[in-house]
Amino acid sequence: xxxxxxxxxxxxxAVVAELENMTAAAEQLHVTQSALSASLAQLEASLSTQLFxxxxxxxxxxxxxxxxxxxxxxxxxEQADSLYESARGMGTSLVGELKVGVFAPLAPFRLPxxxxxFETEHPGVEVxxxxxxxxxxxSALLDGQCDxxxxxxxxxxxxxxxxxxxxxxxxxxxHAGHPAASRPSRQIALKELDGEPSVVLDxxxxxxxxxxxxxxxxxxxxxxxxFAGYETVRSFVAKGHGYALLNxxxxxxxxxxxxxxxxxxxxxxxxxxxxMLVRPEGVQPTRRALAFEETCAQxxxxxxx
Numbered sequence: 276x277x278x279x280x281x282x283x284x285x286x287x288x289a290v291v292a293e294l295e296n297m298t299a300a301a302e303q304l305h306v307t308q309s310a311l312s313a314s315l316a317q318l319e320a321s322l323s324t325q326l327f328x329x330x331x332x333x334x335x336x337x338x339x340x341x342x343x344x345x346x347x348x349x350x351x352x353e354q355a356d357s358l359y360e361s362a363r364g365m366g367t368s369l370v371g372e373l374k375v376g377v378f379a380p381l382a383p384f385r386l387p388x389x390x391x392x393f394e395t396e397h398p399g400v401e402v403x404x405x406x407x408x409x410x411x412x413x414s415a416l417l418d419g420q421c422d423x424x425x426x427x428x429x430x431x432x433x434x435x436x437x438x439x440x441x442x443x444x445x446x447x448x449x450h451a452g453h454p455a456a457s458r459p460s461r462q463i464a465l466k467e468l469d470g471e472p473s474v475v476l477d478x479x480x481x482x483x484x485x486x487x488x489x490x491x492x493x494x495x496x497x498x499x500x501x502f503a504g505y506e507t508v509r510s511f512v513a514k515g516h517g518y519a520l521l522n523x524x525x526x527x528x529x530x531x532x533x534x535x536x537x538x539x540x541x542x543x544x545x546x547x548x549x550x551m552l553v554r555p556e557g558v559q560p561t562r563r564a565l566a567f568e569e570t571c572a573q574x575x576x577x578x579x580x
Contacts (some may be wrong), residue, residue: 285348287314287546288326292345292419296334313426344421346558353561357498370399373563376412376424377404380476380505381550384427384523385574393570400563408503417553422564425571428549430480436556438568440575442547443522444540445488448508450515451528451535465520467493472517476508477501485520488528512536522548550575 291300291311301308301385319326326341337345353371367548377386382404390402405412405421412424413432428437447463449456455463473496475485489496499517502508512519513534528535552568560568 280318282352284314284318284321285352287311288318289345289348289352291315291327291335292337292341295336296335301523310543319520325502340420346555349419349422350559350561352389353563353572357410368399369397369566371401371563373400373402373561373567374421375402375404375567376415376421377406377408378412378424378426379406379503380481380523381425381427382406385570385571385578389425389567389571389574392574397563397566400566400569409481414551417433422561423506423552423554423568425555426551426552427480428551429484431553431566434556435553436466437551437553438572439549439551440571441550441579444547445485445522445545446524446541447539448512448519448521448536449539450513451537453518453537455539456537458539461537462542465489465494466543468518469494470497472497472499472577474499474508474511474517474519476499476503476505476519476521478503484548488520488543491545492543505532510534521527 287300287304287306290304291297294300294303297308297311301311304311315327322344322371324340325338326344327335328338330336350464382526386404393400393402403417407415409426412421412426413430413435415421416424417434425440428439431437447465447468455467475482475496475498483554496515500511505521505523508519508521509525510530510532511517513530513532513536515534524538528537530536552571554564
């Protein structure tokens with residue numbers, strides 16, 4: 276039996292669900308606001324479900340059912356687009372939008388290469404990025420603001436599936452004039468730095484991870500400065516304001532401030548951070564998301580060689 280709603284209604288709903296603003300959605304869809312409102316009302320009546328809560332001063336907000344419905348129809352709408360492209364003889368190409376979340380400190384490392392490779396293979400896909408901290412990315416995935424996310428697995432809660440791309444051990448960063456910087460072994464135990472000032476990468480879940488490392492080493496960190504920016508931490512270390520515990524390593528030892536830093540491997544048996552691709556559990560990924568994840572895996576695999 277045919278369902279009493281149309282593809283147009285689903286497309287209208289998808290845009291309104293993303294913007295949560297009837298006026299903005301009508302402008303984007305090039306339809307009148309009254310026509311859009313009527314379409315959504317018919318869709319809710321057909322489903323016998325309230326998809327939105329209407330707020331006088333704050334526009335629309337998705338209900339729990341509406342949020343789940345918005346996630347579920349992504350794949351359906353992509354399949355509808357694929358059917359259209361197949362009928363035009365272009366069934367092997369991917370088209371449409373892809374929204375990718377990325378943990379801010381990870382963004383400068385391999386993401387530019389990933390995008391370059393992906394755009395070469397799938398020029399019809401328009402990729403946009405949401406750069407955020409780990410807690411924000413989990414919320415964005417569950418709310419449907421991004422299709423997949425490149426992030427650390429720190430603090431990852433229930434309701435997600437993931438694919439590990441890389442395991443990165445922690446290291447210590449010191450300025451070029453630090454006594455340990457000239458060691459031939461380029462190694463150090465964290466306990467040796469006990470009492471020295473430190474510069475901390477202060478982001479949700481990352482800070483807890485580093486606190487665990489300090490506790491395991493029996494060190495009470497003498498935190499001098501806290502920053503949310505990875506390069507800011509490096510620049511302050513380079514100018515002698517303290518050492519830092521970090522994971523990702525840059526190829527260059529020169530910082531934005533013009534100073535030099537030296538990376539020292541830790542002799543402590545600390546757990547690495549896992550770099551992974553994460554998406555919501557129970558939501559079928561789009562072909563675009565799967566293709567992007569495949570490109571990520573290829574780039575990370577090639578970097579190991």
